[in-house]
Amino acid sequence: MRILTAHAFYATVGGEDISHRTEVQYLKDRGHEVVDFTRQNSELQCQHPLIQAAATISNRDIYAAAKRVIIEFRPEVAYINNTFPALSPAVVSCLKDFQIPVIRVLRNYRFGCLSGNLFRQGEVCTDCIGRTPLKGVIHGCYRGSAPASLIAGFTQHRMASIDKRSVGYFIAVSNYVKSVAIQSGMPEDRIVTRPNLYLRRSNxxxxxxxxxxxxxxxxxxxxxxxxxxxxxxxxxxxxxxxxxxxxxxxxxxxxxxxxxxxxxxxxxxxxxxxxxxxxxxxxxxxxxxxxxxxxxxxxxxxxxxxxxxxxxxxxxxxxxxxxxxxxxxxxxxxxxxxxxxxxxxxxxxxxxxxxxxxxxFSAENWYETTMGVISDATSNI
CATH class of the missing domain: 3.40.50.2000 (Glycogen Phosphorylase B;)
Structure with missing residues (x-):
């Protein structure tokens, strides 16, 4: 199967980045054709703040680049990890325009929380879940800045709107993430729970x-x-x-x-x-x-x-x-x-x-669940 994967790598490598690389390689090892469409979030740090803001909300360059990849590769399905901020909502919009089935993996709370971690001032915070991110903007939850949080809030709203229309299935890495996603307005019947992938050494x-x-x-x-x-x-x-x-x-x-x-x-x-x-x-x-x-x-x-x-x-x-x-x-x-x-x-x-x-948590369990979601997504297009 031809699978287009996408991910915006964080400035500091973390678990989401490792999970993405592991999954891409494993899908290739299982015989799938995979093209990995990625960007580095650190690249945005070199740009003027206003350019960063515009690119985060909607990025024409990303749309054009994704379009070229789609036309050349002709993917049967797209498997999307993190898109914030470097890939912006543009990559999912482009996939929707080309009627490519989209699966998005939920590994953080960015869909409903500006900081992405449901944590503020030493305590768990769910003030913005299922609501507008006004409190997150006031508290400067994104990078400690109210202006940056306002931009992140616009991006979050746009991304959520596009995802609800364009994503066929969401994969939540835990039932807790699934419950927060549902509270944020995501369709329960399109969310599947599946843990992350780790390939353990056998010998x-x-x-x-x-x-x-x-x-x-x-x-x-x-x-x-x-x-x-x-x-x-x-x-x-x-x-x-x-x-x-x-x-x-x-x-x-x-x-x-x-x-x-x-x-x-x-x-x-x-x-x-x-x-x-x-x-x-x-x-x-x-x-x-x-x-x-x-x-x-x-x-x-x-x-x-x-x-x-x-x-x-x-x-x-x-x-x-x-x-x-x-x-x-x-x-x-x-x-x-x-x-x-x-x-x-x-x-x-x-x-x-x-x-x-x-x-x-075996690789076989991960693969069986993942391919089941892909099968459902591609059959419903």
């Missing part, structure tokens, strides 16, 4: 089990909503009981506290991230915001590493074998859950994590 993971030793892994940024400070406070209690315990902080993150048992590894490539996760006794996702899914969870499970997550948003749905959930913001509960996780016999924890991954 290498078993070799790593003997290398695990007293390590806890955190992957993410040091922004307040990621909850790193809570994790560090919990770790400082745990290290009093086990002086050999090490916290590996992976990504462009640095907590407020330095400690000889805390390793700030910085931004490392994805293979190194995978290696760190495979070596850890457990991974922790202590988010204070309602994560749409939590890609780190399936990456860790796929490497045979159990996970502790905050019970919020899409993360709450992942609780079960291999994944312990704690009350968001409760350092005491976090300490208890981490201690329970790292106290499990390593072989048992390893087998439980892999079994959970294979049961719920």
């Amino acid at each position: 290498a993971v078993r070799k790593q089990i003997s290398m695990r030793s007293n390590r806890i892994a955190f992957v993410g940024r040091a922004t307040p909503e990621k909850g790193l400070d809570d994790l560090i406070r919990a770790f400082l209690q745990l290290v009093q009981w086990n002086s050999n315990l090490v916290l590996a902080v992976i990504g462009p993150a640095r907590g407020a506290i330095d400690h000889p048992n805390i390793e700030y590894l910085g931004q490392i490539d994805h293979q190194q991230v995978t290696r760190e996760l495979s070596h850890a006794d457990c991974a922790v996702v202590p988010s204070l915001w309602p994560e749409p899914f939590g890609r780190v969870v399936i990456e860790a499970l796929g490497e045979g590493t159990p996970v502790v997550v905050s019970s919020i948003g899409g993360l709450a749905e992942l609780a079960g074998p291999g994944v312990l959930a704690y009350r968001p913001g409760s350092v005491g509960d976090l300490v208890e859950k981490i201690n329970s996780s790292i106290s499990l016999p390593r072989e048992l924890a390893f087998r439980e994590a892999l079994a959970r991954f294979d049961a719920d």
Whole structure:
């Protein structure tokens, strides 16, 4: 099948970017013809603010570029990830004009929240869901700027309007995202829930089990909503009981506290991230915001590493074998859950994590669901 994929990459590489690359490559590996139509959001930062604003709301250059690709490639279906801001609503408009079936993946809350994360001033915020983004503009929720938020609000309104008319099916990465999308006015009967894709290593993971030793892994940024400070406070209690315990902080993150048992590894490539996760006794996702899914969870499970997550948003749905959930913001509960996780016999924890991954997050499950949606989208055109 000829599939046109599209994505606007973030200035700082994150889970959405990794998910897009993984899915594009996997579709190619399964024998599909794939053309990937992408732009870098960082390119807009070099332009004049007024030009940025106009391009974000409706981009003629993107429409023209998408038109050329469609005419040359003749896609049977379009699979769209993030389009904000570099691709603008223009790419979906162009696909609609050429009557190409469109599937959009919902990996953030940009469809109803200017910041995209339902988080403001240290708390979960849903003030704009199902309403105009007036409060988001007043609070400057997009990049801390009221003018920029006003432009983002116009773009959000235009994108939502185009999506409702032009997108055949939406794929939400969790039931929580689906519920927020429905509250935002998206048609419930056209939203399918499907987790992200992670391709676990079949042989290498078993070799790593003997290398695990007293390590806890955190992957993410040091922004307040990621909850790193809570994790560090919990770790400082745990290290009093086990002086050999090490916290590996992976990504462009640095907590407020330095400690000889805390390793700030910085931004490392994805293979190194995978290696760190495979070596850890457990991974922790202590988010204070309602994560749409939590890609780190399936990456860790796929490497045979159990996970502790905050019970919020899409993360709450992942609780079960291999994944312990704690009350968001409760350092005491976090300490208890981490201690329970790292106290499990390593072989048992390893087998439980892999079994959970294979049961719920395998590539075959992802492919079957995705192709089912594509089949429905193309048959209804």
